[in-house]
Amino acid sequence: MNKTICKGKAHISIAIKTFIAIILIPAIILAPPLTASSDKTEIVTSFFPIYLFVKNITVDIDNIKVDLLLPSNFGCPHDYALSPDDLKKIHNADILVINGLGLEEFLDDALISANPALKIINASDSIKPVNLKYSHVYDESDSKAHQYNPHIFSSPHEASIMVTYISQRLAFYLPAYGKQIIENGRLYATGIDSVSKLYRDSLINLANPRVAELHEIFDYLAQDFGFEIVEILQKEPGQEPSAKEMLAIKKRLGEQKIAAIFTEPQYSKKIAEVMGKELDIPVYELDPVATGPISAPLDHYEQTMAKNLKILIKAMK
Numbered sequence: 657m658n659k660t661i662c663k664g665k666a667h668i669s670i671a672i673k674t675f676i677a678i679i680l681i682p683a684i685i686l687a688p689p690l691t692a693s694s695d696k697t698e699i700v701t702s703f704f705p706i707y708l709f710v711k712n713i714t715v716d717i718d719n720i721k722v723d724l725l726l727p728s729n730f731g732c733p734h735d736y737a738l739s740p741d742d743l744k745k746i747h748n749a750d751i752l753v754i755n756g757l758g759l760e761e762f763l764d765d766a767l768i769s770a771n772p773a774l775k776i777i778n779a780s781d782s783i784k785p786v787n788l789k790y791s792h793v794y795d796e797s798d799s800k801a802h803q804y805n806p807h808i809f810s811s812p813h814e815a816s817i818m819v820t821y822i823s824q825r826l827a828f829y830l831p832a833y834g835k836q837i838i839e840n841g842r843l844y845a846t847g848i849d850s851v852s853k854l855y856r857d858s859l860i861n862l863a864n865p866r867v868a869e870l871h872e873i874f875d876y877l878a879q880d881f882g883f884e885i886v887e888i889l890q891k892e893p894g895q896e897p898s899a900k901e902m903l904a905i906k907k908r909l910g911e912q913k914i915a916a917i918f919t920e921p922q923y924s925k926k927i928a929e930v931m932g933k934e935l936d937i938p939v940y941e942l943d944p945v946a947t948g949p950i951s952a953p954l955d956h957y958e959q960t961m962a963k964n965l966k967i968l969i970k971a972m973k
Contacts, residue, residue, distance in 0.1 A: 696721040697830060700749040702760045704728045705809040705945050705957070706779065706822075710753055712844040712954050713823050717833050723749075728950040731922035732807070732873075734893055736762050747771050751829055753822060756780030757806035775829050782821030783808050786875055790891040810944035811876035812855065812961045816848040851961045855881045858965060862972040864915035868937075870923055873944050883972060886912050889931070894923050902927070909935055916971035918942045940967050 697720045701707040707724040714720045725742055726733055746752065746763075747770060754760045756778040785804035808814040823841025827834035859881045867878075868887035871894075878885045887909055890897065897905060909917075909931055917932055917939045919925045925939065932939040942964045945957050953959070 697751070698723065698749045699751045699753060699826075700725055700745050702726065702752070702754040702763070703730065703733050703946070704948050705815070706753050706755055708945070708948065708952060708954075708957055709779075709815070709819050709822060709844070710826075713819065713826060713837055713841045714833075715840055715954060717836055717840075720830070720833065724950065728952075729947045731946040732893065733760060733762060738762055743770065746774070749774055751775045751777060751826070753777045753779065753826075755806060755809065757783075757785055757804045757808070758802045759806035777822055777825040777829075779818040779822055780806070780808060782817050783814055786879060788872055789888060790872065805872055805875050807873045807944065807946075808876055809946070810873055811880045812848050812852045812957075813880040814876050815957065816845045816852065819845045819848065847955065847958055848961075851958050851965075852880075854962070855965055855968075858969055859883065859972070862915075864913070865972055866912060866914045867971065868909060868914050868917045868928075868931075870917075870919045870925075870928055873920060873946075874918060874942060877944075881968075883968070886914060889917070889927050890923070896924075896927055902930075906931060906934065909937065916940050918971075920944055920946070922946055938971060940971050942967055 699710055699714070699720060700723045701710050703726045704724065707722065707728070710722050714722055723745055725745055726736055730736065749771065750773075752763075752774055754763065754776065757780045785808070787803055788805045808818065819841055823837055823845075826841075827837045830837065862883060865883040866886050867883060868889060869875075869885050870888075871890040871892075872888055875885060887905065889905060891901075914937060917928045917937055919928045919939060919941045921941065921943055925941070928939045931937065943960050945960050948956055948960075
């Protein structure tokens, strides 16, 4: 993976900007206002976990359509480049729901201005963020957005807060469905909270709470449930460290006596497996729910987090 990570403005080609200017903006000017009686409210979500949250929040509300911008198997959109079809989705949307904290950098001001009426819900507005250890690899500017870890969805505690906030904002923007949205959100957040309780009850008196991760994705999970991430194998998501960095990582891992190395489905496990084999450290895969099937059941998040808990117990108890 190259250094284009999270530099969304560099992803927007002249051709796409021309598409906005020639096709989308005139269409917006000519488009009639949305009426609840004749059109469905279009909610576009940035990537899979946000899509899953909003699907639950709007379940059984016939006049709301929820769409997903990125392919459901893409994962964290660190290096995503928008297509013309994506731009059409943004143009047609009434509401856009994003994770925030710089994760959707590709949605720059030029895109948002293509739909002036678009209402944006930033789920991270409800979260107290943690700092990124390697923030400089995400952005070479001084943007404060990249001081913070955007992977809030990987912890059920944070996910419940996100769901509640998204529900409140959707109810505000869609008062005709406000009561049902709030109730759906409450029920969904309660289900996620029950998983959080299992984590709190299970991850106590750990034999060794010190672990390593592939890149900075499980930091909220560690913060919320009492284990410590002492090493990060990839400063830049998906990019293997140099030979010199590998030696330094190996030395630190050998000194820190960690319980496990955690990988994730989105990225190669090669470096983790090499380190695990050479240092006799178990390697386990946790799923942060950054990806999933578009037809996933509504309780996919809870099911996946419950599976992750079993792995965490096995690794650290």
